[in-house]
Amino acid sequence: SYVLSQPPSVSVAPQMTASISCGGDDIGSKTVHWYQQKPGQAPVLVVSYDTDRPSGIPERFSGASSGTSATLTISRVEAGDEADYYCQVWDTDTNRVVFGGGTKLTVL
Amino acid sequence: QVQLQESGPRLVKSSETLSLTCAVSSYSMKNGYYWVWIRQSPGKGLEWIGSIYHSGTTYYSPSLRSRVSMSVDTSENEFSLTLTSVTAADTAFYYCSRQMNTRHPFDSWGQGTLVTVSS
Numbered sequence: 211s212y213v214l215s216q217p218p219s220v221s222v223a224p225q226m227t228a229s230i231s232c233g234g235d236d237i238g239s240k241t242v243h244w245y246q247q248k249p250g251q252a253p254v255l256v257v258s259y260d261t262d263r264p265s266g267i268p269e270r271f272s273g274a275s276s277g278t279s280a281t282l283t284i285s286r287v288e289a290g291d292e293a294d295y296y297c298q299v300w301d302t303d304t305n306r307v308v309f310g311g312g313t314k315l316t317v318l
Numbered sequence: 319q320v321q322l323q324e325s326g327p328r329l330v331k332s333s334e335t336l337s338l339t340c341a342v343s344s345y346s347m348k349n350g351y352y353w354v355w356i357r358q359s360p361g362k363g364l365e366w367i368g369s370i371y372h373s374g375t376t377y378y379s380p381s382l383r384s385r386v387s388m389s390v391d392t393s394e395n396e397f398s399l400t401l402t403s404v405t406a407a408d409t410a411f412y413y414c415s416r417q418m419n420t421r422h423p424f425d426s427w428g429q430g431t432l433v434t435v436s437s
Contacts (some may be wrong), residue, residue: 243423
């Protein structure tokens with residue numbers, strides 16, 4: 211079955227750039243979405259269709275996808291960006307949604 | 319802006335059936351979208367349970383397919399989840415959500431509800 215692999219944790223200093231990877235077999239041929247989840251809250255969509263930013267999401271959030279890896283990049287990281295981040299795709303071979311295991315972003 | 323709100327028992331006994339409903343407001347379910355259930359065990363990651371189209375087409379997680387059923391009531395503008403033979407492993411926050419189609423993102427979420435399975 212299709213698997214998405216994320217690093218369990220990423221740490222970054224304020225105002226620096228954070229990159230969160232999402233690995234999967236030929237993920238570049240799939241459509242990747244990214245969600246941010248803060249403690250006690252429901253997830254929020256921050257990047258859709260590999261690279262798009264939903265309305266209201268800061269320009270600091272961007273996405274890319276190619277080959278076997280997708281990446282969520284957060285520029286000029288702020289304390290408020292500290293959260294868990296999940297990548298997600300639809301696996302057409304098995305007709306199911308697949309989530310990555312999630313990455314905890316810590317702002318130092 | 320669409321709003322989703324989960325409701326149902328917060329405590330379910332082991333081996334019994336979990337039933338939740340998601341009320342949708344500010345959007346008529348007849349107009350389309352897949353309606354989705356996702357869960358998250360405390361301290362763990364997100365797990366997709368299943369998606370149902372307003373016409374009734376369903377996709378279920380292979381790991382839960384034998385115990386899951388979803389339905390849509392467009393007259394009440396709500397959709398439901400039923401999970402049978404629950405165990406402690408089914409204790410989780412249950413979220414309802416929606417997606418325009420299967421490749422599309424989950425663009426709106428309910429606040430989530432914690433369901434605890436007790437022995």
